[in-house]
Structure formats: structure tokens, C-alpha cells
Amino acid sequence: MRAVAGPPTPTRSAHLALWRGAARVLLDNWTGTSTVPSRSLYPHQWSWDSAFIAIGLRHLSVRRAQCELETLLAAQWGDGRIPHIVFNPALPLSAYFPSPDFWQSSRAGKAAGAPAVAETSGIVQPPVHALAAWLVHRADPMESERRGFLARVYPRLTAWHRYLLRCRDLAGAGLTAMVHPWEAGMDNSPCWDSPLARVEPAAPGTFRRADLDHGSAADRPTDLDYGRYVRLALDYRDHGYDDHAALHHFAVEDPAVNSLLIVSELALARIAATVGADPAVHAAHAERLTETLVARLWDAETGMFLVRDLAAGELIPERSVAGLIPLIVPGLPADIVEQLLQSLSGPHFHARATDLVPSYDLAGHAFDRTRYWRGPAWFNTAWLIERALRVHKRAGPADSLRSSFLNAAESSQFSEYIDPYSGEGRGTLHFSWTAALTLDLLS
Numbered sequence: 296m297r298a299v300a301g302p303p304t305p306t307r308s309a310h311l312a313l314w315r316g317a318a319r320v321l322l323d324n325w326t327g328t329s330t331v332p333s334r335s336l337y338p339h340q341w342s343w344d345s346a347f348i349a350i351g352l353r354h355l356s357v358r359r360a361q362c363e364l365e366t367l368l369a370a371q372w373g374d375g376r377i378p379h380i381v382f383n384p385a386l387p388l389s390a391y392f393p394s395p396d397f398w399q400s401s402r403a404g405k406a407a408g409a410p411a412v413a414e415t416s417g418i419v420q421p422p423v424h425a426l427a428a429w430l431v432h433r434a435d436p437m438e439s440e441r442r443g444f445l446a447r448v449y450p451r452l453t454a455w456h457r458y459l460l461r462c463r464d465l466a467g468a469g470l471t472a473m474v475h476p477w478e479a480g481m482d483n484s485p486c487w488d489s490p491l492a493r494v495e496p497a498a499p500g501t502f503r504r505a506d507l508d509h510g511s512a513a514d515r516p517t518d519l520d521y522g523r524y525v526r527l528a529l530d531y532r533d534h535g536y537d538d539h540a541a542l543h544h545f546a547v548e549d550p551a552v553n554s555l556l557i558v559s560e561l562a563l564a565r566i567a568a569t570v571g572a573d574p575a576v577h578a579a580h581a582e583r584l585t586e587t588l589v590a591r592l593w594d595a596e597t598g599m600f601l602v603r604d605l606a607a608g609e610l611i612p613e614r615s616v617a618g619l620i621p622l623i624v625p626g627l628p629a630d631i632v633e634q635l636l637q638s639l640s641g642p643h644f645h646a647r648a649t650d651l652v653p654s655y656d657l658a659g660h661a662f663d664r665t666r667y668w669r670g671p672a673w674f675n676t677a678w679l680i681e682r683a684l685r686v687h688k689r690a691g692p693a694d695s696l697r698s699s700f701l702n703a704a705e706s707s708q709f710s711e712y713i714d715p716y717s718g719e720g721r722g723t724l725h726f727s728w729t730a731a732l733t734l735d736l737l738s
């Protein structure tokens with residue numbers, strides 16, 4: 296399959312070097328059927344990474360973007376879950392931890408319908424996929440239709456959302472819950488500190504962290520975090536990845552995950568209308584989820600959404616970028632939109648050096664400007680907030696965020712995240728979603 300850049304546009308020609316650099320990252324990280332987030336730190340296929348990557352790849356090659364999503368969907372489990380990692384069988388087990396022999400998906404996940412053809416993890420990541428599929432379709436609707444792309448992915452995406460809405464509505468209150476910090480995609484967010492404190496960590500000598508071969512220990516989660524991640528994943532695996540049988544010592548309703556589900560349900564409604572299915576059911580899901588998101592996770596006092604800890608039955612008093620991402624939901628009440636916009640530009644999230652939103656409260660007790668999801672600003676969340684600002688017709692702040700994003704992507708060599716005060720790149724370089732979303736903002 297040949298990657299072809301689309302026709303030049305005025306914005307793109309003004310940023311030709313940046314465009315080429317971003318395209319180079321995606322070409323280098325392409326494996327033949329999908330894209331690795333990073334050749335060194337993350338050498339397999341990740342779920343929400345692939346959704347963001349497809350959104351950028353569509354500007355290079357619509358067919359490659361379709362293939363990215365369909366490779367991931369081919370590893371979907373019978374119960375509808377899309378696993379957070381699909382492993383490349385050609386790599387040694389030492390390439391990444393936890394490796395396939397840890398998850399044991401094809402054996403331990405058999406009853407839940409884990410595929411026999413691929414080894415995967417058993418947990419999930421945020422549902423950006425239907426949004427990505429719709430945007431990939433929109434990049435070239437005729438090509439998409441000719442290849443039957445939407446007709447093929449629609450039943451799989453519907454099954455995915457059904458899994459999240461039925462098997463993962465653990466509180467029975469109408470929101471989807473995440474059962475592992477990796478599922479929310481923001482691994483060591485301070486939001487997880489209190490629910491994680493209840494989890495007995497696995498003994499340090501029982502696993503080996505491959506991430507520290509490639510990333511700095513000061514930027515990554517701690518060994519204690521890892522002990523707890525390992526314990527939670529092993530408990531889930533030992534219960535056959537069965538959501539009803541598992542004990543779920545960690546279970547949270549996350550505002551970012553639920554708002555991405557809403558936006559993806561709205562995308563699914565458009566996809567349904569295009570393939571001749573019923574869009575009303577998806578629009579109804581989106582409406583109900585929006586009402587429930589506000590009822591269960593909105594916190595007027597902080598002026599943002601918070602995470603709900605299901606075991607404690609209460610909201611976790613930590614401000615993180617996950618609580619601002621619901622701004623992407625078009626049907627939010629106007630007063631909530633106003634308060635979110637104020638929070639975004641207020642002292643907890645506006646770092647002056649960059650408009651890229653820090654992952655955690657700048658004034659928070661656990662803020663750490665370099666450690667992963669405890670302060671650094673990430674490009675995928677910036678892209679979501681840029682889109683959110685446009686949903687609510689805030690062109691000025693959206694333009695400013697877009698330009699900060701592009702400057703930071705360029706100066707940091709498409710880094711994984713940046714220090715929100717200095718703008719310095721941190722984590723791995725040539726990170727795929729940073730490059731992909733750069734292409735999208737340039738297009």
C-alpha cells in the first residue's frame with residue numbers, strides 16, 4: 296500500500312517542514328498493517344493510539360487509515376471489547392511489559408471470546424474509534440463507500456459500545472466504568488491515588504519493567520504504581536476477564552472516557568445513517584449518557600467534572616484534564632460550558648508558557664511537571680480540547696491552542712508530552728499520535 300500526501304493547502308505549505316516531519320514519523324512507525332506508538336517504548340498496537348493515528352493517517356492515505364482501524368478491530372473479543380494492546384507476535388516477550396504471556400488472552404479470555412488468532416491484553420482504552428472511523432470516512436467518502444469500509448466496521452463498533460454500556464455499567468447508573476488505571480489512558484493520574492491505595496501491590500521481584508529500558512524513571516510511573524497495576528491485571532485475568540465474576544478493587548467512572556463515548560455514539564449515529572441502519576438508537580444513547588454524565592460527575596464547586604470512585608461511592612476531589620474533556624460534548628448545558636471554559640483558562644490549568652493543557656492541576660498537591668500524567672501536557676488531550684473549543688464556537692482560543700500545539704510538536708520532535716512550564720519535550724520522541732494529530736491540525 297502506498298502512502299500519498301494529499302494536495303497542498305495554504306496552511307500546509309506554510310508548514311511544509313512540519314508536515315513532512317510528521318509524515319516521516321508515521322511512515323517510520325508503520326508496521327505493514329498498523330502503527331506502533333513508538334518503536335522503542337511501545338512496540339505493539341495500542342487501542343486509543345490507533346484511533347488518533349487513523350485521524351492523522353487519513354491525510355496521508357485513506358486506505359492506510361482504514362487498515363489501521365481494521366487491524367485493531369480484527370482483534371476484538373466476542374463480548375465486544377477492543378483490547379488495549381494487540382501484540383506483534385514477531386517481537387520477543389522482553390520487548391514490552393506486560394507481555395502476552397502475562398495477559399494469556401487466548402487461554403484466560405476464552406470464555407469472554409478473546410481471539411485465537413492474536414494475543415492481546417484483556418483490558419480496554421477510551422472509545423475514540425467510532426469518531427476516528429467517521430473522520431476517516433469523511434476524508435474520502437467515495438473511496439470509503441467503494442471499499443465498504445463503514446458497512447464493515449459499523450457492527451464491530453456497535454458491539455464495542457454495547458460492551459461498554461452493558462458489561463461495564465458496573466454501578467448500574469448508566470455510565471461506563473474503567474477497572475484499571477491503564478484503561479483510562481492516563482495511567483498514573485493523581486485521580487487514581489486514593490482508589491489505588493486500597494490495592495495490595497504485587498511483590499517487586501515478580502515482574503520486570505521493560506519501560507525503564509527506554510524511558511527515564513523520573514518521567515514514568517513509580518514501581519509502587521506498577522505493583523498495583525500488575526495486581527489488578529492479574530486479578531482480572533484470574534477471573535477470566537469476566538466483568539461480573541471479577542472483584543474490581545479499582546472501579547471508576549471517568550469523565551473523559553464517558554464523554555468520548557458520547558462523541559463516538561454521535562459518530563455512530565452518522566455512520567448508521569450512512570449504512571442504512573437506525574441512527575436514533577445511537578442519538579438516544581448519546582442523550583442519555585450526557586444527562587447521566589452531568590448528574591453523576593459534574594462538580595459545580597470546582598467548575599469541572601470529577602472522577603467517581605465506585606467503591607467509595609463518591610467523587611474524587613482531584614482536578615485533572617479528564618474533567619475538562621467533556622467540553623467536547625455538544626449537548627452540554629450552556630452554564631456548564633461557560634464554567635468549563637473558565638476552568639480551562641484559570642490558574643489550575645493555564646500555564647502561560649503553553650496553551651497545551653496540563654494533565655493535572657498546576658496548583659494541585661500531587662503536581663509534578665515531568666512525571667507522565669501527573670502534570671505534563673499531552674498532545675492528544677490538547678487536540679480534543681481544540682476540537683471542543685470549535686464545537687462551542689470559540690474560534691479565538693481554538694486557533695491559539697492549535698498554534699501552540701504545532702509549535703510544541705515541532706520544537707519537541709513530536710515528543711510524547713511536554714513540561715507545561717518550559718514547553719520542553721519529555722517522554723519518547725517521534726511519538727505517533729503527536730505526529731498524526733499534527734497532520735490533522737495542519738489539514
Ligand code: 9WN
Nearest residue numbers: 332337341343344477480481482506
Ligand atoms: C500502558 C501507548 C500508551 C498510551 C497510554 C499511555 C501509555 C502504557 C504504558 O502508553 O500507557 O498502556 O506502558 O505506559 O499512558 O495513554 O495509550 O502510547
